[in-house]
Amino acid sequence: MASSQRSSDLTPESSDRTESPEIGVVGWLRWIWRQLTSMRTALLLLLLLAIAAVPGSIYPQRSADPNGVTSFFQGNPQLARVLDALQLFDVYSSSWFSAIYILLFVSLIGCVIPRTLVHYRALRSEPVALPTRLQRFPGYRKITSDASGKHVLAKGEAALRAKGFRVIVRAGSISAEKGYLRETGNLMFHVALIGVLITAGIGGGLSYNGQRVLVEGETFVDNLSSYDSFNPGVFFKESQLKPYAVTLNKFEAIFDLKNPTNIGTPLDFRAHVTTRTTPDAAPQRSLIRVNEPLQAPGANVYLTGNGYAPVLTFRDPDGQVSFSGPVEFLPQDANYTSLGVVKLPDAKTQFGVLAFFYPTKQQLKTGAFTSSFPGLVDPLLSMNIYVGNLGLNDGSPQNVFQLQVHGLKKVAGPKAPNKAVQLVVGQTKKLPAGLGSVTFDGIKRYASLDVAYNPTEGWVLFFALLALASLATSLSVPRRRVWIRKFEGGFEVAALARNDDPNLDSLVDEIVQSITPKKSSRKATK
Amino acid sequence: MNSVDLNIPLSRLSLVFVFAAMAVYTIAFLIFVWNLSQASSTKKAERAKATQSEKWGFGFFATAAAIHAAGVVMRGISAGRVPWANMYEFSISGSFIVVFIYLLSIRVRDIRVIAAFVNGFVLLVLGSATTLFYVQVKTLMPALQSYWLVIHVTVAVLATAFFNIAAALSVAYLLRGSDWVANSKLKAIAIVRRVLSVFPKEQQLERLQNRFNSIGLLLWSFTLIAGAIWAERAWHRFWGWDTKEVWTFIIWTLYAGYFHATTTRGWTGKRAAWLSLVGFSAVIFNFTIVNLFFKGLHVYSGLK
Ligand code: HEM
Numbered sequence: 001m002a003s004s005q006r007s008s009d010l011t012p013e014s015s016d017r018t019e020s021p022e023i024g025v026v027g028w029l030r031w032i033w034r035q036l037t038s039m040r041t042a043l044l045l046l047l048l049l050a051i052a053a054v055p056g057s058i059y060p061q062r063s064a065d066p067n068g069v070t071s072f073f074q075g076n077p078q079l080a081r082v083l084d085a086l087q088l089f090d091v092y093s094s095s096w097f098s099a100i101y102i103l104l105f106v107s108l109i110g111c112v113i114p115r116t117l118v119h120y121r122a123l124r125s126e127p128v129a130l131p132t133r134l135q136r137f138p139g140y141r142k143i144t145s146d147a148s149g150k151h152v153l154a155k156g157e158a159a160l161r162a163k164g165f166r167v168i169v170r171a172g173s174i175s176a177e178k179g180y181l182r183e184t185g186n187l188m189f190h191v192a193l194i195g196v197l198i199t200a201g202i203g204g205g206l207s208y209n210g211q212r213v214l215v216e217g218e219t220f221v222d223n224l225s226s227y228d229s230f231n232p233g234v235f236f237k238e239s240q241l242k243p244y245a246v247t248l249n250k251f252e253a254i255f256d257l258k259n260p261t262n263i264g265t266p267l268d269f270r271a272h273v274t275t276r277t278t279p280d281a282a283p284q285r286s287l288i289r290v291n292e293p294l295q296a297p298g299a300n301v302y303l304t305g306n307g308y309a310p311v312l313t314f315r316d317p318d319g320q321v322s323f324s325g326p327v328e329f330l331p332q333d334a335n336y337t338s339l340g341v342v343k344l345p346d347a348k349t350q351f352g353v354l355a356f357f358y359p360t361k362q363q364l365k366t367g368a369f370t371s372s373f374p375g376l377v378d379p380l381l382s383m384n385i386y387v388g389n390l391g392l393n394d395g396s397p398q399n400v401f402q403l404q405v406h407g408l409k410k411v412a413g414p415k416a417p418n419k420a421v422q423l424v425v426g427q428t429k430k431l432p433a434g435l436g437s438v439t440f441d442g443i444k445r446y447a448s449l450d451v452a453y454n455p456t457e458g459w460v461l462f463f464a465l466l467a468l469a470s471l472a473t474s475l476s477v478p479r480r481r482v483w484i485r486k487f488e489g490g491f492e493v494a495a496l497a498r499n500d501d502p503n504l505d506s507l508v509d510e511i512v513q514s515i516t517p518k519k520s521s522r523k524a525t526k
Numbered sequence: 527m528n529s530v531d532l533n534i535p536l537s538r539l540s541l542v543f544v545f546a547a548m549a550v551y552t553i554a555f556l557i558f559v560w561n562l563s564q565a566s567s568t569k570k571a572e573r574a575k576a577t578q579s580e581k582w583g584f585g586f587f588a589t590a591a592a593i594h595a596a597g598v599v600m601r602g603i604s605a606g607r608v609p610w611a612n613m614y615e616f617s618i619s620g621s622f623i624v625v626f627i628y629l630l631s632i633r634v635r636d637i638r639v640i641a642a643f644v645n646g647f648v649l650l651v652l653g654s655a656t657t658l659f660y661v662q663v664k665t666l667m668p669a670l671q672s673y674w675l676v677i678h679v680t681v682a683v684l685a686t687a688f689f690n691i692a693a694a695l696s697v698a699y700l701l702r703g704s705d706w707v708a709n710s711k712l713k714a715i716a717i718v719r720r721v722l723s724v725f726p727k728e729q730q731l732e733r734l735q736n737r738f739n740s741i742g743l744l745l746w747s748f749t750l751i752a753g754a755i756w757a758e759r760a761w762h763r764f765w766g767w768d769t770k771e772v773w774t775f776i777i778w779t780l781y782a783g784y785f786h787a788t789t790t791r792g793w794t795g796k797r798a799a800w801l802s803l804v805g806f807s808a809v810i811f812n813f814t815i816v817n818l819f820f821k822g823l824h825v826y827s828g829l830k
Contacts, residue, residue: 057769
């Protein structure tokens, strides 16, 4: 089957060939529109979209990996500025990426509407008339037979109808067509894609997500000030937040200690929580796991991370407490070697602590420590201490996980006058430089929770599944045309399929068979 | 999950089976190559022997597939879960699925001639799996403990298998249609030319390539949707342009482009075959380079 013939015979849309534009603005606009909605443009835009998506996987993206962007800027400021100007850290919201997909969808709409009209008319019209030369079609048979014209047409019609064809019998010939569902499926598929884009777009505007780190014993109440970070969609209103409360009672992290190849692999993380849907509702106990979010009113609460929060108390030399409480440490590796920061602006002498926590300490040959297992087998805390102005008083926001050591004096730790202050649970130690003392009271765990709300998720899924089902329909339904013509001393049958259709020949054979069942009485020539 | 028992001796046995399968695949591969040379021989007596050697080839191929299957199943049992949670496991399971789909397909469509391509590819995958990607049995990270691992990954592997067979057909199509191959005076190319004469006609190859790609695209669409549903469960959003999501999208878009190409005038034939290969290169790129070197939430190579 020659492809040129296939398309020119069956493609409903007229042409994507460049035609010389009519003169005048309207002519130009029409020409541009025709170009935009041509299949060739659609194809180019699709391929362009694929290429345009690539850089977003190479450079860190602000949306997915803001820290990556920050460190890129630190490591390579000049290049970073150029890339940033090209919006390469925000590829998927960049003007060029948006331009491609908006053009693609304009093209899609401009393509689908006329095709729908054509298809609607085709559905209501009769199968196309008999072409003059049937020989040129792939499934062609010429049969010598003495059967009467009436017999041939009646049998042919019955056979085609039995196979679900739409049949029209004209004088001495039959035209039949089948497989409109293919085009219906294809149109539905493209419409469903528009549905996905629109519902996802609306969802992006209405949605929000926020992050909160919760230490065992702490309670989170859903309002803006309780979040550590919050990303609202453009239509978000604060009144969307329902004042439910979640208390983290206990966080369980289970690591494999048994199988030699698997030591230290996390087996399960479980956040045991108590929730209250309204301030005076009865408390309810539930469990949040990875892959199993908690359904809170109007939002889902997901478990996205966890770590250790050593509980520390710092006292001034006179015994006055300058800090007391759990400090969240960020895990640095699979064995939870963790890094934490304590800032003590209220101590007699202002100082900051940069601390390492090893859940299961192991000393390396160099003398440095590392953690050899993520669970609490033999925990150790090691603190480097910096004295000086922490810069907290000028009101500028600071990252709680970072200590700006620039301008501070290191008084304990490597390359400092004193060794790092090392503690096990329950210990109290004196701090150098007359800073007082520190007590390692205990270890709590924390859970990083993500609260996310997206009202159109269900609709996006609906359209995505609709697209899938329509695509399956359109790819599996064969579209076929069959013609039968009676002539003196025999008849001809021809068939045409739109796509790869290996069964076309056997279809024609079956039709011939049902018109002249006795094998001996006919002679077919291809 | 509070504790698990991994069967480490069984996982070692599984590796032995994978090596054994590679040995038998190698024999099958050599027979297939020999078979092609027979089938394309200028001597009639040689050509007549080709049917016999093809049978032997498929005999060894099917045996290798059975040993391969046993290796995959043992790996799954030793881990107490589906055997596709890291690149090693993904490679051994995925290549088995390619073989399985191929063996099923030759009952429906006659694509026996690409046996050497498929066999060679599977050997290559198993070779890299055992040397580059091997990791010992481990349990699943909590993020992977979901029935979506079964659904999403199974379908992705299936889609890859279909794309893979289509790509083999595209290579055959391009070689057959190449003027350079048709006219070159080099001896080696003359041999290639004779081998190619055994292959189905270009139109037939194109149609088959289309069929396999269309099934691949359907399965890939499902992979994408299932991945989005899982991402909603695990990471609080169904789509976040994570590296792996980006590549899933790129592959999907490339194959959608391929389908537009095959149904429009100017882009059938060679250009479509090239697009089919570009699509498959993206699949391979996604599995190798993206898994090993790109940063993202999907880190499952299991390699440090
Ligand atoms: C987001 C953009 C698009 C995607 C992902 C997409 C995807 C697809 C896919 C996968 C097919 C193959 C289905 C089949 O063979 O039955 C297809 C067919 C088709 N598409 Fe698109 N498409 C897009 C945009 C467009 C646009 C903008 C146009 C119009 C200019 C268009 C016109 C067509 C036509 C006419 C077919 C029918 C091919 C046939 O079966 O003869 N598509 N599309």
